Amino acid sequence: MTEWPLLSLLVWLPIAGAVALVALGERQPALVRPLALMSTLLALVLSLVLWAGFDAGTAAMQFEERVVWIAAFDVHYHLGIDGLSLPLILLTALIGVLVVIGGWTISDRPHLYLAAFLVLQGLMTGMFAALDALLFYVFFEAMLVPMFLIIGIWGGPNRIYATIKFFLFTFFGSVFMLIALIWMYLQGSSFAILDLHQLPLALPAQIWIFLAFLIAFAVKVPMWPVHTWLPDAHVEAPTGGSVVLAAIMLKIGGYGLVRLALPIVPDAAAALDWLVIGLSLVAIAYIGFVALAQSDMKKLIAYSSISHMGFVTLGLFLAFAILRNTGEVTGAGLGISGAMVQMISHGFISGAMFLAVGVLYDRVHSREIADYGGVANTMPWFAVFAVLFFMANSGLPGTSGFVGEFMVILAAFHANPWFAFVAGTTLLLGAAYSLWLVKRVFYGEVANSAVAGLKDLTRREWIMMVSLALMVLAVGVWPWPLIHMMEASIQNLVEHIVTSKLPG
Amino acid sequence: MTLAELNLALPEIFVLSAACVVMLADLFISDERRGLTHLLAVLTLVFASILTLRVMLPPGEVLHAFSGTFVRDRFGDVLKVFSYLTLAAVFVYAKHYLRRFGLFKGEFYTLSLFALLGIMVMISSASMITVYLGLELLALSTYALVALDRDSRFGSEAAMKYFILGSLASGLLLYGMSLIYGATGSLELAVISQSLAAGVGDSMLLTFGLVFVVTGIAFKLGAVPFHMWVPDVYHGAPLAITLFIASVPKLAGLALAIRLLDNGLIGLHQDWQGMLVVLAALSLVLGNLLAIAQDNIKRMLAYSTIAHMGFMLLGILAGTPEGYAAAMFYAIAYAIMSAGAFAVVILVSSGDREADRLDDYKGLARRNPWHAFLMLMILFSLAGIPVFLGFFAKWQVIAASLQAGFVGLSVLAVLSAVVGAYYYLRIVKLMYFDAPEDSAPIPAPVDFRAMLSINGLAVLALGVFSGGLISLCVSAFA
Numbered sequence: 004m005t006e007w008p009l010l011s012l013l014v015w016l017p018i019a020g021a022v023a024l025v026a027l028g029e030r031q032p033a034l035v036r037p038l039a040l041m042s043t044l045l046a047l048v049l050s051l052v053l054w055a056g057f058d059a060g061t062a063a064m065q066f067e068e069r070v071v072w073i074a075a076f077d078v079h080y081h082l083g084i085d086g087l088s089l090p091l092i093l094l095t096a097l098i099g100v101l102v103v104i105g106g107w108t109i110s111d112r113p114h115l116y117l118a119a120f121l122v123l124q125g126l127m128t129g130m131f132a133a134l135d136a137l138l139f140y141v142f143f144e145a146m147l148v149p150m151f152l153i154i155g156i157w158g159g160p161n162r163i164y165a166t167i168k169f170f171l172f173t174f175f176g177s178v179f180m181l182i183a184l185i186w187m188y189l190q191g192s193s194f195a196i197l198d199l200h201q202l203p204l205a206l207p208a209q210i211w212i213f214l215a216f217l218i219a220f221a222v223k224v225p226m227w228p229v230h231t232w233l234p235d236a237h238v239e240a241p242t243g244g245s246v247v248l249a250a251i252m253l254k255i256g257g258y259g260l261v262r263l264a265l266p267i268v269p270d271a272a273a274a275l276d277w278l279v280i281g282l283s284l285v286a287i288a289y290i291g292f293v294a295l296a297q298s299d300m301k302k303l304i305a306y307s308s309i310s311h312m313g314f315v316t317l318g319l320f321l322a323f324a325i326l327r328n329t330g331e332v333t334g335a336g337l338g339i340s341g342a343m344v345q346m347i348s349h350g351f352i353s354g355a356m357f358l359a360v361g362v363l364y365d366r367v368h369s370r371e372i373a374d375y376g377g378v379a380n381t382m383p384w385f386a387v388f389a390v391l392f393f394m395a396n397s398g399l400p401g402t403s404g405f406v407g408e409f410m411v412i413l414a415a416f417h418a419n420p421w422f423a424f425v426a427g428t429t430l431l432l433g434a435a436y437s438l439w440l441v442k443r444v445f446y447g448e449v450a451n452s453a454v455a456g457l458k459d460l461t462r463r464e465w466i467m468m469v470s471l472a473l474m475v476l477a478v479g480v481w482p483w484p485l486i487h488m489m490e491a492s493i494q495n496l497v498e499h500i501v502t503s504k505l506p507g
Numbered sequence: 508m509t510l511a512e513l514n515l516a517l518p519e520i521f522v523l524s525a526a527c528v529v530m531l532a533d534l535f536i537s538d539e540r541r542g543l544t545h546l547l548a549v550l551t552l553v554f555a556s557i558l559t560l561r562v563m564l565p566p567g568e569v570l571h572a573f574s575g576t577f578v579r580d581r582f583g584d585v586l587k588v589f590s591y592l593t594l595a596a597v598f599v600y601a602k603h604y605l606r607r608f609g610l611f612k613g614e615f616y617t618l619s620l621f622a623l624l625g626i627m628v629m630i631s632s633a634s635m636i637t638v639y640l641g642l643e644l645l646a647l648s649t650y651a652l653v654a655l656d657r658d659s660r661f662g663s664e665a666a667m668k669y670f671i672l673g674s675l676a677s678g679l680l681l682y683g684m685s686l687i688y689g690a691t692g693s694l695e696l697a698v699i700s701q702s703l704a705a706g707v708g709d710s711m712l713l714t715f716g717l718v719f720v721v722t723g724i725a726f727k728l729g730a731v732p733f734h735m736w737v738p739d740v741y742h743g744a745p746l747a748i749t750l751f752i753a754s755v756p757k758l759a760g761l762a763l764a765i766r767l768l769d770n771g772l773i774g775l776h777q778d779w780q781g782m783l784v785v786l787a788a789l790s791l792v793l794g795n796l797l798a799i800a801q802d803n804i805k806r807m808l809a810y811s812t813i814a815h816m817g818f819m820l821l822g823i824l825a826g827t828p829e830g831y832a833a834a835m836f837y838a839i840a841y842a843i844m845s846a847g848a849f850a851v852v853i854l855v856s857s858g859d860r861e862a863d864r865l866d867d868y869k870g871l872a873r874r875n876p877w878h879a880f881l882m883l884m885i886l887f888s889l890a891g892i893p894v895f896l897g898f899f900a901k902w903q904v905i906a907a908s909l910q911a912g913f914v915g916l917s918v919l920a921v922l923s924a925v926v927g928a929y930y931y932l933r934i935v936k937l938m939y940f941d942a943p944e945d946s947a948p949i950p951a952p953v954d955f956r957a958m959l960s961i962n963g964l965a966v967l968a969l970g971v972f973s974g975g976l977i978s979l980c981v982s983a984f985a
Contacts, residue, residue: 073899073973073977074974074978075832075974075977075978075981076906076977078974140893141893141894144892144893145893147892148892151932151935152939155935155936155939155940156939156940162940167929167932170928170932171928171929174892174925174928175925178921178922178924178925179918179921181905182905182909182918185902185905185906185917188906189906189909
């Protein structure tokens with residue numbers, strides 16, 4: 004069998020779909036939604052083919068494609084995946100389908116709305132697969148454009164402030180990374196990420212580069228204190244925008260740290276792990292309290308996302324503390340695995356929660372918790388799913404939310420029991436804000452006439468809820484396929500970061 | 508003067524003759540058939556392109572002519588071809604505007620072609636005299652163009668300001684040249700370069716002359732603190748002329764800087780590098796900050812030009828072939844983007860006045876979705892967002908300045924790009940997020956629309972496939 008350029012197809016197929024949508028849109032409005040759905044379904048199938056052909060036994064890059072792009076600077080269009088990027092590509096493909104289904108009812112220029120999402124999906128996939136630093140940066144930045152438009156055109160009342168803030172925050176962070184990447188190119192004459200992994204760098208240079216990466220990715224994750232764009236963006240974005248933002252775009256920060264920051268500047272990461280661990284713990288505990296105080300459902304989920312993403316950064320950088328304290332390579336791997344599982348799990352759960360809020364918002368046009376009450380009486384099936392997702396968010400065993408958090412907390416014990424103690428507060432806080440929201444929105448008496456008139460899930464919404472519920476439960480009950488997929492790559496990463504890159 | 512020498516200058520000779528032909532022919536063309544003048548002018552550019560491309564020099568080959576006053580090399584050839592292309596786009600855009608505002612006269616074409624000739628002479632100059640000749644030809648034509656609408660108070664005021672300040676700058680440049688001539692005893696750039704390498708000349712005198720030369724260049728580029736004329740001229744000139752000033756002469760500005768500073772004064776690199784660092788830093792910061800405060804799009808784009816010239820200086824100040832190639836890419840990219848942006852301003856000027864208020868762009872995405880999308884790409888490109896052309900330009904000049912060791916300046920540059928992104932986003936916001944006041948689509952002639960589509964798509968295509976243009980620019984300095 005001749006090799007199909009599967010990764011390129013995954014990147015460019017949705018973008019081609021978007022072009023077709025824009026071209027057709029005005030003339031054939033009936034074709035718009037089926038065409039968008041077809042593109043994303045095809046991408047999902049392709050991503051499953053990718054999974055089927057993926058060899059989990061090796062940490063080497065697979066499905067590589069490499070073409071010269073800019074000869075003068077030795078830049079290549081170089082794609083390839085390993086165990087760290089595959090799960091995120093699968094997640095992107097799945098969420099892509101759900102977003103199209105979720106956006107079925109958009110009435111204002113639906114062809115542009117769906118086209119923007121398709122472009123976004125292609126760019127995100129490209130970023131997860133990029134093995135050339137400049138290509139990575141191009142995808143990383145280019146995805147700001149569709150997201151900027153999605154929030155700005157189809158968002159809520161305060162959308163303009165939110166979307167400009169989102170754009171400028173991310174842009175601000177990433178320009179430092181650009182400087183760092185170019186600087187490293189001038190040292191090593193290569194933009195290939197795998198070459199950069201091997202580039203020897205002195206500690207002061209590593210520290211600067213690490214800080215540049217940290218600013219870029221911390222904004223994206225987002226870490227406290229550069230998280231303030233996220234609640235605004237989430238609240239104002241249309242449902243689909245919130246879902247993509249929470250489920251995938253936040254993972255880009257974590258992925259960037261794993262793909263670039265840790266392996267390129269391991270010594271600086273080890274020297275500054277206290278900084279990231281400290282910020283992560285603040286995010287986990289403090290932002291948890293902030294979430295508790297929210298009266299807007301989307302805002303609550305946004306803060307919960309920040310708190311949960313704190314686990315990702317914590318897990319990644321615990322590895323250094325564990326290696327320093329105990330020298331246990333398995334313990335270090337546990338933290339990173341936990342972080343990765345947490346990313347995937349949070350992708351499902353946060354996406355599901357935003358879709359659930361979207362279901363309510365479509366009917367009542369309010370995100371205020373106070374406007375609801377007793378929804379379980381009128382929408383029993385919806386309540387089943389929503390309660391499951393919010394339970395999963397609070398880390399209920401048997402759901403995916405438990406696995407990642409448990410692994411990270413376990414790793415935290417290896418590093419320092421106090422870290423584990425602070426991180427453990429999330430079990431309490433997460434349960435508190437999630438369940439309190441469930442209580443106020445779903446249980447009790449039917450609060451008002453709007454709630455009394457609610458209709459239960461439509462078939463379209465059933466599909467979204469069921470597929471995400473299955474994923475949440477599957478990863479929760481049987482996380483092995485996911486962990487197995489990443490094992491070799493994480494092992495390789497840990498071995499790489501224990502080796503100093505200091506010259507001489 | 509041999510035939511071979513004349514052959515080298517064939518494009519210049521052709522453009523000069525064609526400009527005269529257009530001037531004379533236009534006298535016999537009635538107002539209704541003015542399109543013929545337009546056609547003649549565009550044909551001139553087409554033939555000039557053919558003449559230049561026919562003997563495009565291979566990388567590294569340099570031919571001198573006319574006693575060392577004229578040079579033909581790949582850098583010049585590439586730059587000239589892009590000048591023709593940009594000017595052709597300007598002609599197409601301008602026709603629509605000039606017709607609408609009753610300014611459709613032959614003078615526009617004659618003066619523009621003479622300005623082009625000035626640009627070509629500057630690009631091909633190998634002596635300070637030729638530089639000055641080209642510069643003055645360009646400048647005088649431009650002064651007259653700014654005053655094209657002689658009944659407009661703003662136009663006359665702008666032309667007067669431009670004339671006075673431009674003459675001052677020319678004077679400064681000329682004074683600097685005379686000092687350098689005094690120190691080295693030659694006007695020929697190659698000879699000056701050799702003298703400097705041999706250590707000829709009083710260093711005090713040379714540095715003194717250099718200051719004036721750099722000032723003159725900065726003036727022509729519109730770099731801070733010699734930028735005062737830029738917003739006023741952009742604002743006061745008729746839109747078609749602003750479009751011209753904002754695109755083609757930027758290529759000449761690059762040629763001016765590279766011919767004088769590199770071909771002639773590379774021996775003083777240490778000195779002029781420091782000056783360019785200050786000019787670049789100030790232009791980047793002030794240009795972007797002041798652009799935010801504007802509510803007139805012409806002024807906003809004028810301040811944005813200042814910032815972009817700061818970026819271009821980042822490439823020049825490195826003083827390396829890579830740096831020059833990056834600056835050249837930047838100038839070409841900027842000319843393309845700037846022409847497209849002003850074309851959209853012309854498009855929106857559908858009423859009885861120019862659409863220079865930002866509010867005129869409200870809801871453009873609903874009125875003309877395709878044109879708004881083109882403008883969106885141009886604006887993101889100007890802001891330096893991948894995968895558009897402007898990103899690759901910024902990336903290269905930053906690489907050049909990092910390579911020259913200016914990490915702080917590079918950080919300042921990218922931060923100013925973030926500031927700059929804000930005002931470009933503001934136009935995107937107006938076009939896409941706000942509701943239109945008048946929802947009727949804005950009409951435009953078919954050639955205008957076609958050119959704008961090509962221009963906008965070029966911003967995307969030259970970004971996605973930037974390898975070719977980058978290689979071309981690199982080969983110009985091989």
